[in-house]
Amino acid sequence: MKILIQGGRVLDPANGIDQVQDVLINDGLIEAVGTHLKAEGAQIYDAAGQIVAPGFVDIHVHLRDPGYEYKEDIASGTRAAARGGFTSVACMPNSNPINDNKSVTCYIRKRAAEAGFANVFPVGSITKGLKGDCLSEMGDLKDAGCIGFSDDGHPVSSPELMRRALEYAKTFDVPIITHAEELELVGNGVMNEGDVSTQLGLQGIPWVAEDSATARDIMLAEFTGGRLHVAHVSTAGSVELIRQAKARGVRVTAEAAPHHFTLTDEAVRGYDTNAKMNPPLRLQSDVEAVIAGLADGALDAIATDHAPHHIDEKNVEFAIALNGIVGLETSLPLTLRLVEQGRLSLMRAVELLSAGPCKALGIPRGTLSPGQVADLVIFDPTIEWTVTEERLVSKSKNTPFMGWTMKGAALRTYLAGNLVLPA
Numbered sequence: 001m002k003i004l005i006q007g008g009r010v011l012d013p014a015n016g017i018d019q020v021q022d023v024l025i026n027d028g029l030i031e032a033v034g035t036h037l038k039a040e041g042a043q044i045y046d047a048a049g050q051i052v053a054p055g056f057v058d059i060h061v062h063l064r065d066p067g068y069e070y071k072e073d074i075a076s077g078t079r080a081a082a083r084g085g086f087t088s089v090a091c092m093p094n095s096n097p098i099n100d101n102k103s104v105t106c107y108i109r110k111r112a113a114e115a116g117f118a119n120v121f122p123v124g125s126i127t128k129g130l131k132g133d134c135l136s137e138m139g140d141l142k143d144a145g146c147i148g149f150s151d152d153g154h155p156v157s158s159p160e161l162m163r164r165a166l167e168y169a170k171t172f173d174v175p176i177i178t179h180a181e182e183l184e185l186v187g188n189g190v191m192n193e194g195d196v197s198t199q200l201g202l203q204g205i206p207w208v209a210e211d212s213a214t215a216r217d218i219m220l221a222e223f224t225g226g227r228l229h230v231a232h233v234s235t236a237g238s239v240e241l242i243r244q245a246k247a248r249g250v251r252v253t254a255e256a257a258p259h260h261f262t263l264t265d266e267a268v269r270g271y272d273t274n275a276k277m278n279p280p281l282r283l284q285s286d287v288e289a290v291i292a293g294l295a296d297g298a299l300d301a302i303a304t305d306h307a308p309h310h311i312d313e314k315n316v317e318f319a320i321a322l323n324g325i326v327g328l329e330t331s332l333p334l335t336l337r338l339v340e341q342g343r344l345s346l347m348r349a350v351e352l353l354s355a356g357p358c359k360a361l362g363i364p365r366g367t368l369s370p371g372q373v374a375d376l377v378i379f380d381p382t383i384e385w386t387v388t389e390e391r392l393v394s395k396s397k398n399t400p401f402m403g404w405t406m407k408g409a410a411l412r413t414y415l416a417g418n419l420v421l422p423a
């Protein structure tokens with residue numbers, strides 16, 4: 001089947017395109033991008049005034065399936081992805097059972113294919129059972145379809161094991177995704193350490209807990225020549241460490257989450273457990289540094305760390321509430337805020353949601369080049385909508401942005417040429 005998307009503003013950062021053009025899809029592939037395209041019998045979509053871009057790619061989500069389907073499952077999570085304009089996600093291994101063996105990887109891929117809302121690229125665990133003491137069967141996991149390895153949610157505390165993980169993953173040319181956190185410095189901390197934690201009487205997590213771990217893993221990447229990807233960067237110091245490492249040629253990439261470039265620890269006042277995540281919300285100076293890193297290339301991708309939790313896991317005392325917030329449906333408008341504030345160009349914003357994450361993890365998507373799979377999004381950056389429980393299609397509603405007016409929404413999401421939004 002042919003689909004002709006006419007007259008939209010086509011933004012394809014990988015090819016440096018920002019022009020009003022047509023996009024022709026044929027049999028699930030991009031056939032052509034250009035002006036005045038014609039196609040016999042094609043279905044026509046008039047995209048005038050709208051933006052046509054590669055489908056967004058979120059390289060850090062928790063789909064909670066298998067094992068925690070009361071929070072989210074592969075169908076509901078990928079439906080939320082399509083709603084947010086995402087056509088691909090990479091899902092973290094902390095399911096139950098953990099994705100440390102190929103039967104779990106195969107299950108995830110099968111369920112994702114059945115649901116058909118988005119591509120799911122599984123991330124396998126670095127260590128068996130996320131226990132931090134012995135490496136998973138990375139070769140098996142890679143063969144089964146894992147695109148990288150992470151113990152996300154937990155750091156790999158042993159530097160020796162991290163060294164071996166980087167060396168081993170290097171032989172497969174896949175990245176190790178680090179959850180950079182020095183647990184002895186985190187202690188019993190539940191939010192950022194600073195004036196706000198002192199005033200609230202909550203135990204703090206100092207920035208050095210993140211920076212020291214980021215520094216260690218950068219050095220191990222430098223030493224081994226392995227590929228390192230730093231997950232959810234939240235501190236000014238980590239951004240700078242990554243920037244410097246890149247400048248001296250270390251194979252390191254990194255991502256930041258919308259909440260870390262939008263909110264500070266002030267959001268925790270009122271003990272809002274929907275402002276509790278790991279790493280925690282930091283200071284305005286950290287927010288500024290993360291935004292600068294996104295703009296200048298120290299950071300490669302925007303990734304949500306979509307972490308659904310049931311209301312019963314959040315409706316508790318701050319100190320015992322689970323970490324994490326949902327993010328797939330609010331990532332685009334929060335990113336567009338940076339464009340409106342003049343901090344990012346629209347081109348760079350789209351790059352951080354498509355080509356950037358693909359390059360970081362080696363995902364074969366993120367461009368509108370002819371011959372590529374027709375994963376694309378059509379969005380309107382001016383549409384305003386309010387975040388409500390009813391509007392979110394994710395099973396969980398844990399977001400600090402509840403009630404916020406968002407600007408910008410995906411209108412249409414195509415997965416291999418199939419319309420998945422509106423479904």
Ligand code: DOR
Nearest residue numbers: 152153277278307323324
């Ligand atoms: O906030 C978080 N939630 N951070 C993590 O590292 C893990 C995640 C989760 O799985 O809930």
Ligand code: ZN
Nearest residue numbers: 092152153305
């Ligand atoms: Zn995570």
